[in-house]
Amino acid sequence: MALSTKLMMRQGQSLVMTPQLLQAIKLLQFSNMELNAFVEEELERNPLLERTDDAPDPHALLADVEPLSDAAESGGSVDFNDPGETDWSSESLAVDRGALEASLGTELSNAFDDDRTAPAADFAEGAGLSATSWTGSSAGQGDGEGANLEAYAANPTNLKDHLEAQLMLATSNPAERMIGLMLIDCIDDAGYYVDNMAETAARLKTPIARVERVLSIIQGFDPSGVGARDLAECLAIQLREKDRFDPAMQALVANLGLLAKRDFAALRKICNVDEEDVADMLGEIRQLNPKPGRAFGGGSIQPLVPDVIVRAAPGGAWHVELNTEVLPRILVNNSYVARVTKSQSNDVDKTFMSTCLQTANWLTKSLEQRARTILKVSSEIVRQQDAFFRQGVEHLRPLNLKTIAEAIGMHESTVSRVTSNKYMATPRGLFELKYFFTxxxxxxxxxxxxxxESVRFRIRHMIEQESPTDILSDDAIVAKLKDVNIDIARRTVAKYRESLKIRSSVERRREKSHMY
Incomplete structure (x- = not known):
């Protein structure tokens, strides 16, 4: 059979994802901070886009969103608001912030840290921050721009600059200063020297003894314990400054592994002290800072801002709305488009303006579609988890992406993107949308x-309520859960217990026997 080249016409169908469609998909999974950064870039790039401080029109935004059923599966009613009655006014919102605790590291965190639970946010009417508190704007300013509080904040001193300033005062020797600067560069945010001493000496082509001498100088700097190579050395530095590094304390610091296991009997034997002395030594250890560098932080902490707000409505229903404070407010300046179009003189200008207009219209429509999708998904989550909002985490229902997707007529991948990096403020606290999928x-x-998640809550509650004389083993927890009709394996209980950072029954019994 002869081979030949032919031109043929064939008709077919295929799905092609345009660049704009790909970008619209990315918009769904953007957090509110990422979305605002993207919109800022578009505002700088596109002359037809402009920012508006006016609240978006809820009727235009939700015109094609059908009201959801009021009946919740748990028996209560859920008010998702008719599109014509949606309240987009800025509401006050109170969010409690839990204290951030420094741990002693992965191996020893259980030995030193206490569990703390942040209180749930209170959403009583009239409580919380005002609308201008979120934006930083002031009602008394007539120029329409809010005061930038960051402009009045002093630049925080970081750990590196703090140590370098002390180094300049501690030694005047140029060589020691150079070695010190190299060592300070190798100190991490927690305050630990993380490089290899021999490698540092080799890079500087100086004896390792000299490098160690300079490191000992740095270890005398503020904060106490900085420059340590491990946890034991960090604690030892702080104890020496307190003049409490006696032989018994040296033995305790050298056996931190036993302390993590709560093996107090072995510690008493090694330290050659009685039970009361061990308790006193542990009290002194707990007063030390295992991560001294954290006092300087790594920069400002950005608070979480909810994308969706859920409030209790009259009649036992729930009111779900978007947080307008995080929605970008932009519009296409059509008057400017008309004015510029009349003055266009060449094809290049016409092509540029046409592209800008197309991009501007696409962006505004994509933002509206993103807002509608988030509201749809959030409303269905509230419907499905009505028992959780009324009675707490113990009544959190099993839920997956497929259930939500089928209920609102969307694909699972769309629901997954919508629930990524999005947060919901509820009367029970601030939760990521993915929290409700268990x-x-x-x-x-x-x-x-x-x-x-509800089973984890039950396990934590059981262990918190256990008696010092009756410590619950994993098998005992399995038996108690079966009494309340929960069929679970012992290895699953152990996995959930470890995810909650709860020690084994042997370690808890040893700890509580020492306490009581």
Missing amino acids: ASIASNNGGDAHSA
Whole structure:
């Protein structure tokens, strides 16, 4: 058979994702900070876009959103607001902030840290921050621009600059200063020297003894414990400054592994002290700072701002709305488009303006579609998890992306993108949308399944309420859960307990026997 080249016409269908479609998909999974950064770039790039301080029109934004059913599966009613009655006014919102605790590291965090739970946010009417508190704007200014509080804040001193300033005062020797600067560069945010001493000496072509001598100078700087190579050395530096590094304390610091396991009997034997002395030594250890560099932080902390707000409505319903403070407010300046179009003189200008107009219209429509999708998904989550909002985490239902996707007529991948990096402010606190999607744990009697998160809550509650004389083993927890119709394996209980950073029954018994 002869081979030849031919030109043929064939008709077919294929799905092609345009660059704009890909960008619209990315907009869905952007957090509010990422979205605002993207919009800022578009405002600088596109002369037809401009910012507006006017609130978006809820009727235009939600014109094609059908009202959802009021009946919740748990028996209560859920008010998702008719599109014509949606309240987009800025509401006050109170968010409690939990204190950030420094841990002693992955191996020893259980030995030193206490569990603390931040209180739930209070959403009582009239409580919280005003609308201008979120934006930083002031009602008394007539220029329309809010005061920039960051302009009045002093630049925080970081750990590196703080140590370098002390180094300049500690030594006048140029060589030692150079070695010190090299060592300070190798100190991480927690305050630990993380490089290899021999390699540092080799790079500087100087004896390792000299490098160690300069490091000992740095270890005398503020904050106490900085420049240590490990946790034991960090604690030892601080204890020496307090003049409490006696032989017994040296033995304790050298056996921090036993302290993490709560093996106080072995510690008493090694330190050659009685039980009361061990308790006093542990009290002194807990007063030390295992991560001294954290006092300087790594920059400003950006608070989480909710994308969706859920409030209790009259009649036992729930009111779900978007947080307008995080929605970009932009519009296309059509009057400017008309004016510029009349003065266009060449094809290049016409092409540029046409592209800008197309991009501007696409962006405004994409932002509206993104807002509608987030509201749809959030409303369905509230509908499905009505029992959680009313009665707490113990009643959190098993939920997956497929259930939400089928309920609102969207694809699972779309729901997954919408729930990424989005937060919901509720009367029970601030939660990421993905928090409401949990695995299913079967029931003993064939009834409704239980969510993994609610089972974790039950396990934590059981252990917190256990008696010092009756420590619950994993098998005992399994038996108690079966009493409330939760069918779960012992290894699953152990996995959930470890995810909650709860020690084993042996370690808890040893700890509580020492306490009581």
